[in-house]
Amino acid sequence: MNKFKVFFTFLAFIWLLGCGFWSIYSFLLHPESRWIGLLINAWALPFWMLLRYQFSGRIEGDLREPGAFAGVLGGLAIVLLTDVDRGMAIYLAIYNLFVLLIYLYHLSAVHHPKMPRVDATFPTLCRVDQRKWQAAEYCRQRQLNGVVLIFLRGSYCADSRNQLLQLCGLQREMARLKIGLLLWSVQSANQWPQRLWPAKSGSKSEPEDLMPPLQQLAPADGSNATFVAHFGAPLLLRPWIRDAARPSAWLIDAEGFVVWRQLASNYRTPVDAATLRSQLFRLQGLAEE
Structure with a gap:
């Protein structure tokens, strides 16, 4: 399709x-x-x-x-x-x-296969270097109350670029709430424009205002199949880029369970920063309990 x-x-x-x-x-x-x-x-x-x-x-x-x-x-x-x-x-x-x-x-509509439901354990992801990533382990190592995962379609997508810029404003608030923020894409950070990454462009902003490192998914790994749209990149980019990530946002608690999710029905309408900010109370409430 x-x-x-x-x-x-x-x-x-x-x-x-x-x-x-x-x-x-x-x-x-x-x-x-x-x-x-x-x-x-x-x-x-x-x-x-x-x-x-x-x-x-x-x-x-x-x-x-x-x-x-x-x-x-x-x-x-x-x-x-x-x-x-x-x-x-x-x-x-x-x-x-x-x-x-x-x-x-x-x-421009996005078809999502069967995704993890709310209250289900978020699956293990595989990086391009074949290292595995688990939400519970990530939160335990960094003593976080939870983590927000954002899947970005690609650097060629105007909406992914806009979403990336919006996320800069959430860093300080999420750091205060001890909530991690991870971005996932099938492209490496080097394939994204430097102006979208303050840490790469020599910005003197505080660490909380800098974008977190982008994690690159391994498109061919079976554990990432639900989050990767094979042959989803524009046809003109096919010689260099073939796959795309399905745009979605996930709130995961410290034990690795999905608390909230938003699956974009259209790749031009990914989750915005205002919606994410309005949902952070879910992880904050769990931490207070």
Whole structure:
């Protein structure tokens, strides 16, 4: 299923980009406003996603991607008002609206296999160096009241970048509550931009404000199968990156039991810092007992 979604997502963006170039060509032959509207309609989604990727932490999206949606609908309105002959521009603009909807609600949806339930023991994870990781042992060694696990899709994902920047603000509060924070990805920390990692970029922030080291999952290990989406990376990155982590967030107590979880239904809507902050009381309450 991941292969099909990645392939059709690639086709969707190629279609939108090609439609935009064709509208430019048509405008040069016949300077009419409908081609400008079609260009806005076709390039709204690719341009919006590029902006979110380049300006992570400043431009945030949601399930509806309001910036892209406004551009697609605005371009469609221009075409409907100017294409009095009901030509090809109208049909292409409507097709592009359907492409946007299919991408937002289907192609970017995340399928989660059977995951550990609340009150169940969190499974052992395997790092890329074949070392095993267990939540209970991790908390015992560091004398923590619990640990928060965040699975990041990848460095190429605008939402993963934005999520990573949001987590900086939680470090001080989590340190005060003696709650650990671990990030997991199928990529190493070196494959993420340095500006997202204060510790790598020479920041003089206090240790509590620095991002924790990112743990790299072993994609081929069977113990990580439920958290890794094989062939889930974009098709253009396939020569270098093939797999992606399924975005999710987990609160685990000191004994290794799942206290709370959030499984993202769409990779563009991972858990945000505000939601995590509102759930930390669960581990704090267990520690007080």
